[in-house]
Amino acid sequence: MTRHQSTGCPVGSRVAAAIGLRPVLAVIVAATLTFAQAPTEKARSVLMSSDPPDAAFAAASGPTANADVQPLQKPTDDLVNEPALPSGPHEVQNRVRKLDLPISIEKILGIRKQGGGPKAAFLTSGRKSGQGRAISCNVVLNNTAVSASPLSLVDAAPNLVPFFNNGPVFGLPGTIEGDFWHRTQLIGDPNCKRSDLARRGLFIDLYATSAYQDVTSGGLKTGNSFVQNTQLSINLDTARAGLWPGGLFHFTVQSRYGSSPDNTFTAGSFAPEYTGLELPGPLFWHDTLPSEYSLIQAVSKKFNFILGKINGLFIADQTLFGDRFRYYFANSNLNKNPIYNNFFKTTTLAAVGVWTTTPWLTIAGGVHDPHTQPNTLAANAFHNGEVNLYVEAIFTYTAGSLPGQIVPAFNWANEPKIDLESPFGHLSPAQIPQAVDVLLGNDSTAGLPTNFKKSSFFALSNVSQYLFVKEEDPSVIVEKLRTGQPLRGIGVFGRLGHGGPEALNTVNRHASVALIARGLLGSRQYDSFGMGFYYNGISRNLRNSIGQLTDGTTVKNENGIEIFYDLAITPAINVNAGYQHIWNPLVASVAVKQNHADLFLARLNLVW
Template identity: 25%
Template sequence: MTSKLLAGALPVFALGSLMAATAAKAEDKPDIGVPDESIAADLPFDSVRASLAASGVKYGVNYNGEYYDVTSGGLSRGSTYNGLIETYVDLDLEKIMGWKGATIHANAFYVHGDGPTAKTGSIFAVSNLEGFETVRLDELWLEQSLLDDKVKVKVGSIAADTMFFISDTAAVFLNGTFGWPGILASNTIQGGPGYPLTSMGAVVTFTPNDKLTLMGAVFNGSPADPFAEDPQKDNPHGTDFRFGDGELMILEGAYKYNIGLEGTVKFGGWKQFNAPEGVYSDFRSGNGVNNDYGIYGIIDQQIWKGDGDKTITAFGRISGSPTDRSPMDFYFDTGVLFAGFVPGRAKDTFGAAYGYGQISSDLVDTDPSELKTFESVLELNYVAQIANGITLAPDFQYFWNPGAVAEVDHAAVWGSRLKISY
């Protein structure tokens, strides 16, 4: 199946090769198409990749493989292996055809193996990579930059979790809730446009200066059939470009500052409009409602900076949604990350993060003997850079009240992830 992805990308790469000879302008440091963290940086110079980059075509392939073992609690014990092969291409349309400020991005991946969350039974996915085994188109969008890149308009099939509700510090952790948080995955229709699903939509980003960023987006309300038992199986290859499931709007503002130590604060909110009848209901009355919404705040703050690359950074995120219709009505996570503390390993990091999701009291009241009031997770991990573009991340997670189900015991999970970027 992976060969189909590569075969589909070959015509794009061939187009870039044909146009390489007419690359518009030389630069002092030409872009050779190699990402900052890539095994290609230590390989012999790739003239084809450099030629494509000069023509406006960049591509890459990444592999992630991970092993986990549920050693106690949850629904069952045992080990799992799952992985993700991803390929992507970025087209600079100004270099290719003279369309100033326009770019096209596409990426696809092959998810394989069995993830550990089926064994823990948790709301928060143990791994932010696991999913239904398939070849899947992820994002496919066109972006137009305007007003000297101060305004960017993106349209197409978009993953909201790459743009909204993001903490850069939290991104190093492997549990899914530290990316697309559990409150959004629980309260949006079919989990919303977060990995491994995307939705058709449009995003406008306004960056008037290097400190302030404002974003607004409207997505189709569901990435799959709103009533499908399993949305990933319902839209197995990411090519069901749906419309007509209501509208999901997300707004966010971010401000960067420096008080001797760098920080970023973000505030945002989301609302689902015109949800299909039967998706949402008032837990107290049982009557249907056609919307849900939430607000959130985020802070990333460097709290110490030492010699060289030594830093300590903390993050915190908090969110709330209405109790009468939202399965999860309150959420917060927090954590701390240490970088550069291991002698001779300036790029290694280690840290701890904690996430808490409160189950709606109105929902718990519908079945108080079976439902618990919260689920939470603690994650400890270490990310070691083995070589340029290769990292190994040992990981430990502990869950309290997995799934917020009364008969499921607290769960302990050990694992490790290998990532190779080309």
């Protein structure tokens, strides 16, 4: 991707960036003084499902009950035959029927069958007011018959919103209320206003991640840099809001401020050493942009659709665990198959259909625009009929009692790509440096006699498997997977990928494997650590072309490792320290003849 500097810095953008910057020093001081304070999950839970824990659902994140892939539930009636109850703007919506709704692209939708009427998702959690009285932020819902209740996606599939947000969501299962050291959001629920909004279908969440990077040797250049990512996500459940059943509006604003691309993409690898550099887009480093806006709508018990601008970084090729860059691996190669980046930008306009064939198999496919940018609505959308046709399947299972997931994916594209076998016509000596930068993705083809070809594809797959789960109650495992909460335990995941033809894919082979452990100590239930390795096979056509343009520069396959430890100061405040070593980083090996890069990365993550 050609790097260029985006323009414009409105006042609102500066304010958004400052949200995450100002608390940094105060939090670090507090962490030093209170390190021994261990966050625990035994604090009070404000908003958790009260349905029976054994009423499991079939979802991409919800495994089957045995290794033979038997379904966890039976489908119920069709959504389209469900009448909705009218409700005024101040009425609280009932719990709704748990239909066999489709699981969206990775781990998003899934329903469980209830034995009785709908139950409240809010458990009593008293807290003291200034006068010492216990104040409940919860509402007791009545038990109107299921058939008379409108479908709420948030109630039916509570892992949907965390999946799209790529982070925890206030008001859904896993939300912990309590004092500063135990609650899962920094600001909690002032005067019950936030839980009241959630009951009415409105979920507002803010995530701020500050990253300090230091390339100590190799790479494009050594030195440190700072990046501030801030994400505001707003989700509106149309049923809870009293609009119509089965709908969810998702809206996200992403911002990135700090060091410029020239001072952040300094490891010189094919994919960024820090995933936050891809938000809101690799080149938008001083911007606040509405990067996602989409409608998720259920139309039957087995089918739903997603329409709008979505973030492929958070949705496609996601693993069962370890898929949140704020808490786990920083390197983009361990969060997404880099071959995906040959075809898609960070955001894409899309129309996606999702079909749940059985509780253990979901198929999602659709049409995606290859030109979508976060700073435009639909500029150049589907230009000249160019599309990505993407399909993905999600298989869930258990090996013994341990959850697992397999996700194969295929994409075909007709967008013209540079023919790496014969990329240019006749070049003057003055044009050669630009031509090399074009092949490395660092410049545009403007002014160069460039050869393009159409029709390319990729085939990807990822596999996730828990090796050990520390949750004491088996029903907790099902409930956490159902609601999109990470499990305590140890797991391994891996990715494989092939892009073809070789002449149209800079990286045409990829493999990675990673081990993650979370919450192994009872006193450190929110801590995690991991180690991962990746391999990127560089196209032979690209190697030959660069060798011809640079008098014999040898390009080798790229490999890298990352290790990290994520320390939870509180459930809402995490400090992550990591180290990466990269062998033969593609860009650095050509541009400055460096055969390695060593870097340290520290992240501070705040959930508001």
